[in-house]
Amino acid sequence: MSILEVKNLSVSFKQYTTGMKQKELQVISDLNVNLEAGKILAVVGASGSGKSLLAHAILGVLPSNAKISGSMTYAGEELTYSRKIALRGKEIALVPQSVNYLDPLMKVGKQVRTSVRSGDPARKQKEAFERYHLTQKVEELYPFQLSGGMARRTLLSTAVVSGAKVIIADEPTPGLDPAVMKEALRHFRELADSGCAVMLITHDIDSALSIADEIAVFYAGTTVEIAPVADFTGKGEALRHPYSKALWQALPQNEFIPLPGTQPHASSLPPGCLFEPRCPWATAACRKGRPDMRELREGTVRCIHAT
Amino acid sequence: MVKKLSFFLFMKGIRMATLLVAICFIFFLLVKNSPIDPVQAYIGADMLNVGPEQRAKIAAYWGLDQPVGVQFMNWGSAILSGDLGTSMIYRRPVADIIGERFINSLVLMLTAWVLSGVIGFILGVVAAMKKGTWLDRLIKGYCYTLASTPTFWMGLLVLIVFAVWLKWFPVGMGVPAGVLAEDVTLLDRIKHLILPAITLSILGVANVALHTRQKMIDVLQSDYILFARARGERGIVLFWRHGLRNVALPAITLQFAAFSELFGGAVLAEQVFSYPGLGQATVEAGVRGDVPLLLGLVIFSTLFVFIGNLIADLIYLVLDPRMRGGNRYAFYSRRKK
Structure with missing residues (x-):
């Protein structure tokens, strides 16, 4: 049963080019994801594929020059802007990338306490800190005094004390050593097992595979494939989209074959399928229009040739 | 923390001492090489009645016939013992004049400083929160106009509008003319203070606001x-919790670091309004060649600006x-102890 559903989301920015000319820059096009309670959906893709923007769009914290279209529903009801404002920090929580997301002039204990929406803030904060092995002294520290691992657990605490049912983690693991990273990932698994829906945004496929239930592969601002974790195996035969296969095969422990070319920039998107210029399967039909997301073998894919 | 603070103050003290010595030395050399003749400045209009021998005697009495280095040491040791000398225009100890003028200026500068700080901060915050709207453009335009307005011109404009046309405030000076010193009321003083203070604060606003x-x-x-x-x-909660503190800190620092501009502005504003403060005394001392007073003022203004910067730090x-x-690992090192 899906709790948060994003359908055909498009995000574009108004930009001034030369003089007063305005240009629409489409950074996310026709994106679909689905979050389910108790499950972790990992969102993987290269930098600039729109992963963070998706998180910001769900929370309604995009800059004011952004325009969004498509539909989002939370618990079966339309997620409007005013509903986003009401729900964020309460039902939907963000676990941001780095310690820069904490106010540099406020003690971290207080910042965690201000995230509490119901109940006793001091008690909830203490419980969360205990749960994540943060000593009492950490409450009195300022963000710049935290080590990487402590910062990570503090940020996670802000989400946990809020009591949110949907947790969106935006790149929660970079810069951590393997042991700390494993622990951080385990925390997300625990949250999912306790009934939360977790969206884990990362570009580290390995860590995504170790804890996620489903993987959504992003390319140039759209979802090209959503597949169960089990499909990421062998030479990627079970994968549906050529980009997912290429991504899988590019990993050092697999074939280690890089895919030539680069992801198109939002200002020069191809007219047809977004992956067509780099696709080994491309035909004339691929240039005719953007393919729709379609169901295929327990997953979904955006490719007319996928079997 | 205390150790760090005392070390900081100690280093600042050394810096201030070296700064003062350097400023004094440079200023002394400049005055020595300027066309100001201290004897002539001292005697003034009676110069015609003083013969060359008398002049030489006065010069010798003051030690003006000795080498520059010796003169500087003489002057420096007098300063160190707390003697700033006697003002030639006022015929009173320099320290007394500076003290008296500083009280007048302090009221003026403090008023202008607080007003410009508060108004500038509010305007800046409002402009940023409404960035891109007509309100932001209005505030920005106002600030750019002010930032490029000379103080004396602003002073004249304020004088013309509020003192000459509207007659709301007196035209200048610190107290009403023709009234005995003991009859001057606080209200009189405040009335005379308002226009120069407004002039000074209007200009200070632009800096803080932008x-x-x-x-x-x-x-x-x-x-x-x-x-x-x-x-x-x-x-408002967002602004109060996370915006205010992060913005207020640089704004307050900036405001303290702007002491030099405040002093410079006061010199011009006081001149326009004939307001008897430090700024006006500086101009007088410069124009009429009152070297002891000028030196005293230089030392004082150096200290004033230095202290402003010190407070900011x-x-x-x-x-x-x-x-x-201190460092990022303060937590760990504290725990080890």
Whole structure:
């Protein structure tokens, strides 16, 4: 049963080019994801594929020059802007990338306490800190005094004390050593097992595979494939989209074959399928229009040739 | 913390001492090489009645016939013993004049300083929060206009409008003319203070407002504001919790560091309004060649500006945890002990 559903989301920015000319820059096009309670959906893709923007769009914290279209529903009801404002920090929580997301002039204990929406803030904060092995002294520290691992657990605490049912983690693991990273990932698994829906945004496929239930592969601002974790195996035969296969095969422990070319920039998107210029399967039909997301073998894919 | 603070103050003390010595020496050399003849400045209009021998005697009495180095040491040791000399125009000890003038200027500068700080900060914050709207453009335009307006011109304009046309305030001076000193009321003093204070603060506003606006825009675009919004904070609570402190710190620092501009502005504003403060005394001393007073004022203004900067540094040291707490691993080292 899906709790948060994003359908055909498009995000574009108004930009001034030369003089007063305005240009629409489409950074996310026709994106679909689905979050389910108790499950972790990992969102993987290269930098600039729109992963963070998706998180910001769900929370309604995009800059004011952004325009969004498509539909989002939370618990079966339309997620409007005013509903986003009401729900964020309460039902939907963000676990941001780095310690820069904490106010540099406020003690971290207080910042965690201000995230509490119901109940006793001091008690909830203490419980969360205990749960994540943060000593009492950490409450009195300022963000710049935290080590990487402590910062990570503090940020996670802000989400946990809020009591949110949907947790969106935006790149929660970079810069951590393997042991700390494993622990951080385990925390997300625990949250999912306790009934939360977790969206884990990362570009580290390995860590995504170790804890996620489903993987959504992003390319140039759209979802090209959503597949169960089990499909990421062998030479990627079970994968549906050529980009997912290429991504899988590019990993050092697999074939280690890089895919030539680069992801198109939002200002020069191809007219047809977004992956067509780099696709080994491309035909004339691929240039005719953007393919729709379609169901295929327990997953979904955006490719007319996928079997 | 205390150790760090005392070390900081000690270093600042050394810096101030070297700065003062350097300023005094440069200023002394400049005055020595200027066309000001101290004997002539002292005697003034009676110069015709004084013969060359008498002049030489006065010069010898003052030690003007000795080498520059010796003169500087003589003067320097007098200063160190607390004797700033006697003003030639006022015929009174320089320290007394500076003290008396400083009280007048202090009221003026303090009023202008507080007004420009508060108004500038509010304008800057409002402009940043409403960035891109007509209100922001209005405030920005106002600030750019002010920033490029000379103080004396602004002073004249204020004088013309409020003193000459509207007759709301007196045209100049610190107290009403033709009234005995003991009959001057506090209200009189305040009335005379308002126009110069307004002139000075209007110009100070631009600086604070534009800096605050930029800083506030940076803060609003920061990751921690985004995260605070993602946690459901908004509007006034968001500003109060995360905006104010992060913006106020640089604004306060800037305001203390602007002591030099305040002093410079006071010189011009006091001149336009004939307001008997330090600034006017500086101009008088310069124009009429009153070397002791001028030297005293240079030392005083150096100290004034230095202390402003010192307070700015101290505020950062005391209020900003990143400066106070030392290094990132303070937590670990404290735990080990």
